[in-house]
Amino acid sequence: MVGFCFLSCEEDGIQTNSYSTYTPIPLPLEIPQLFADNILPPIIPINNPQTVEGVALGRKLFFDPILSADNKQACADCHSPENAFTDSDRFSEGIDGLTGNRNSMPLFNMAWNYDENFFWDGRTFSLEKQALEPVRDPIEMHNTWPNAMLSIQNHADYPTLFLEAFGTSTIDSTLITKALAQFERTLISANSRFDKHLLGQGTLTTSELNGFNIFMDETKGDCFHCHGNANNPLWTDNDFHNNGLDAIVTDIGLGKFTGDPADNGKFKSPSLRNLKFTAPYMHDGRFATLDEVINHYSEGLLNSPTIDPLMKAVNEGGVQLSITDKADLKAFLLSLSDDEFITNPAFQNPN
């Protein structure tokens, strides 16, 4: 009897019960060679393995405005593929026309965020929990999770897709965020010109190579302590620092989450990959260009009680790079951009 029932259901092509035996197909992350050779494996929650169906569902949801209260704003509206999944606007506009005070974060290589602290201020632990926030944030999608779940439950296609991905057509926020996280974990960027240089598959200009040396030189850029190196191709330490943006810190960042005044003014070091696509820069998008960013570290540092000691030249305003150094450093930084990442067909809107 049971076997007949399942056979019948499969012939119908639609299953709506909550007890399917459908087994999603595993879809391990394609780990880039540079990552496999140099850094620890990605973090995949044991209760949310990557599957073909889960990733496809997450991708559909990511680009679907159904998660917002007015069905007009999708995740992708503030995390656009062409911008390496960030927003070209300094502050993204939510469904009510409101804006916050943080720049949308670019999304890639998130499975290698080993401490799993997400957002500029690290306020959520795990990618799945992170995905809960924008949906219910009043200045973003301004929805409620019960309402979002109901919208998706009543959709013509989603119950079947959840059944195929998770074995149940009963949809809740846990499964929605699991699907989103699965898709987000596939957003892997590791094919920049610098990556190819490290793999012996491409060459860099003299200016780019000089820029890398400035990046690695403690007496010049000294960028590597927070932003990785050739052996850490994430190009971030995924840690939090006060990098001397303000003399008086108003947005306290990590400090609000930890409650420790010593963390006031600290924000996550962003990866330096894909800077070509991710302007504006800093947690509040205050710098429109990469030149402004470099000038900040060169001459624009401001002291405050929690400034990171790695901002060692703060009392001189910065590390005082020459015009040539700045140009070379910029050339190197742009060599970390991955053109194929932003046009990867697997990362575009499927709807």
Added chain:
Amino acid sequence: MKIIKTILFLSLILFVTSCNDDDDKLTNGNITLNFTHNWDGQSISSSEFNTTNLTNANGEIISISKLRHLISNINLVKSNGDITSLSDYVLIDVTNNVTSIEIKDVPLDTYSNMIFTFGFNEEDNIDGEYLDLNSTSWNWPLMLGGGYHFMQFEGKYGATGIENPFAYHMGTARVDIGVFEQNFFEVTLDGFSLTDNTKIEIKMNIAEWFKNPFTWDLKVLNSNLMPNYDAQKMMNQNGKSVFSLGEIIQ
């Protein structure tokens, strides 16, 4: 973050040999190495970071914001010269409260010394070799000889409101462009007898980094110390007195 080999193959061979030769009662057990930190006896942990003012040998008031250091080749040595290897390497991260390691299946015996390397020796200090250390950006620039940091010790010095940052980072010393000098050192501590679940305290007196034999002047040596050969060698000399054996709890 840590990859800890509990017992190397060599150790197991020594254990078996020992049992067969002369001590049928010898068993193995688990031990814990606790790395504690103090400032001339005042206990220092991450909770003292940023807020506690300390005075160094040069009379400068400092506060600490980060302290990580690498210990490698931790060995126990018996009076007959036999060596039991406890761990290939461990990154002690005081900032994030990673300060102890548990080691299983250690021969419960009497050892005359504990010996370890501060940093990596030349053979082990291979650029990019250790994935866990790469993942936490512990690398030392190739232009300075490559491999890994031995220590990152950061903070601020000077009077409140007019502090200056310092970054006391140690690793391979660069003599000249393309010419490098090893900068690790070995630490030999007193011995002890092990029983199961013994806890061994290894103490670092942080103040010694500024004290002996060189009185460190932070007004002169506060940053850009990585490519500074003289500073690196002074760190090496001062580091040799920072460790001591602490409490053995059985």
